[in-house]
Amino acid sequence: VRMSAGVEWAVHCCVVISQADEPVSAQKLAEFHGVSRTYLAKSLQALSRAGIVRTTEGRAGGYVLALAAGDITVLDIVQAVDGSDPAFRCTEIRQNGPFGAPAEQCTTPCGVAVVMASAERAWRESLRAVSVADLAGHVAKVTDVARQRAVRDWLSSSAD
Amino acid sequence: VRMSAGVEWAVHCCVVISQADEPVSAQKLAEFHGVSRTYLAKSLQALSRAGIVRTTEGRAGGYVLALAAGDITVLDIVQAVDGSDPAFRCTEIRQNGPFGAPAEQCTTPCGVAVVMASAERAWRESLRAVSVADLAGHVAKVTDVARQRAVRDWLSSSAD
Ligand code: FES
Numbered sequence: 347v348r349m350s351a352g353v354e355w356a357v358h359c360c361v362v363i364s365q366a367d368e369p370v371s372a373q374k375l376a377e378f379h380g381v382s383r384t385y386l387a388k389s390l391q392a393l394s395r396a397g398i399v400r401t402t403e404g405r406a407g408g409y410v411l412a413l414a415a416g417d418i419t420v421l422d423i424v425q426a427v428d429g430s431d432p433a434f435r436c437t438e439i440r441q442n443g444p445f446g447a448p449a450e451q452c453t454t455p456c457g458v459a460v461v462m463a464s465a466e467r468a469w470r471e472s473l474r475a476v477s478v479a480d481l482a483g484h485v486a487k488v489t490d491v492a493r494q495r496a497v498r499d500w501l502s503s504s505a506d
Numbered sequence: 507v508r509m510s511a512g513v514e515w516a517v518h519c520c521v522v523i524s525q526a527d528e529p530v531s532a533q534k535l536a537e538f539h540g541v542s543r544t545y546l547a548k549s550l551q552a553l554s555r556a557g558i559v560r561t562t563e564g565r566a567g568g569y570v571l572a573l574a575a576g577d578i579t580v581l582d583i584v585q586a587v588d589g590s591d592p593a594f595r596c597t598e599i600r601q602n603g604p605f606g607a608p609a610e611q612c613t614t615p616c617g618v619a620v621v622m623a624s625a626e627r628a629w630r631e632s633l634r635a636v637s638v639a640d641l642a643g644h645v646a647k648v649t650d651v652a653r654q655r656a657v658r659d660w661l662s663s664s665a666d
């Protein structure tokens with residue numbers, strides 16, 4: 347059970363984009379996080395496809411959030427990058443073998459699958475409880491104002 | 507984020523072993539679940555290594571639980587098969603780039619990593635709340651007594 351590295355990048359990108367005064371270019375996001383632009387592109391595309399960020403056109407074009415930062419949860423980002431398939435997949439082995447349950451008795455999920463699904467629900471609910479705005483608020487609290495200003499200026503500067 | 511198929515087999519095997527009167531051979535476990543013995547061997551080895559099952563020697567040799575069924579949680583089995591590494595790995599990208607935080611300011615985990623860790627804790631706690639005995643109790647409740655007896659007899663029969 348392993349999340350892809352793109353999840354860390356994607357969450358950090360959303361937080362940075364939410365803090366910027368202007369659209370942020372892919373190049374700035376890659377530099378800011380010290381990540382290859384090629385690798386990051388995949389995460390940004392996943393965020394775009396999921397309707398979490400969108401690109402603006404023009405000379406100062408770049409990424410903006412497509413929704414309010416308070417309406418984007420960590421779960422949304424994780425699922426945009428890693429998909430929303432359950433981690434546990436029941437292959438109905440209870441139907442196999444000499445004592446296999448007939449399919450018509452298997453209309454409700456196996457008890458094992460129920461336990462796994464309930465654990466994944468707890469995981470999702472935990473990630474759904476935190477938004478990009480919450481994370482940005484946390485960053486703002488631990489970063490002094492001059493530095494926040496400097497970051498915003500650097501993100502907005504057209505040199506890239 | 508995907509669990510290996512061996513998790514489903516391993517949990518079902520532990521439940522079956524807990525229901526048997528005698529040690530259960532690997533061959534019986536494979537047949538019972540309609541799974542290749544070669545594939546299943548890997549899961550059974552993982553359970554052995556984790557101290558969840560052990561093998562008994564002799565003509566009627568096979569697998570028994572190494573602990574009371576009530577003391578083996580679903581989490582124990584999942585971690586035996588899939589490992590206990592966290593799904594999310596923070597690569598400290600906050601330390602990268604022109605505004606990277608110096609390492610000495612990063613003695614506590616990043617807010618993003620904290621959220622991920624807390625979700626994984628919720629997942630683990632959910633899986634830790636259910637034991638093999640709980641699952642076996644559920645199976646016993648939905649299976650009539652004659653059938654339970656037939657399963658136990660088949661598991662104990664030496665033909666294999
Ligand atoms: S049959 Fe799939 S988890 Fe039990």
Ligand code: FES
Pocket residue numbers: 354358595596597598599600601616617618619
């Ligand atoms: S630096 Fe790794 S999650 Fe933030």
